Amino acid sequence: MPDKEFMPYLKLLHGGFNFMVFLLFLFQAVLGLKIRSGRKKQEPDYRAVKVHRKTGPVFVFLGVSGFLAGKVLVYLDHGQFMKYPLHYFTGSAITLCIILAFLISRRIRGPEVRFREQHFRFGLAVICLYIVQIFLGLGILL
Numbered sequence: 174m175p176d177k178e179f180m181p182y183l184k185l186l187h188g189g190f191n192f193m194v195f196l197l198f199l200f201q202a203v204l205g206l207k208i209r210s211g212r213k214k215q216e217p218d219y220r221a222v223k224v225h226r227k228t229g230p231v232f233v234f235l236g237v238s239g240f241l242a243g244k245v246l247v248y249l250d251h252g253q254f255m256k257y258p259l260h261y262f263t264g265s266a267i268t269l270c271i272i273l274a275f276l277i278s279r280r281i282r283g284p285e286v287r288f289r290e291q292h293f294r295f296g297l298a299v300i301c302l303y304i305v306q307i308f309l310g311l312g313i314l315l
Contacts, residue, residue: 180250191239195303197232233275240268260309270298
């Protein structure tokens, strides 16, 4: 078990890492909106599509890793996962939405709209939930 004197630094590292992941998801959202806009105008931005597709799986890994790291930190610090239930459930919801958006993205083909809409909605949920999570995390840290 790590020394308790390092725990405040690990909590800050967890918060900073996940804030960075949030910013990366914002970048991904901007790319997604650019792709969506170009598709609707019949002027696809192939560079944005390529970057969006390449970085998506990396960001999924980072997002899920941030959640798991938070679970480990809380367990090491308090001996339980549910010390901060609202923060825990919001993180779980974010992780679920990230995974679902990723899995749905694998089914997007051609001009079909159904999976694109689902991917868009889960991506939007990720951004909104991250904003809530940031404020919940600040409440824990401060």
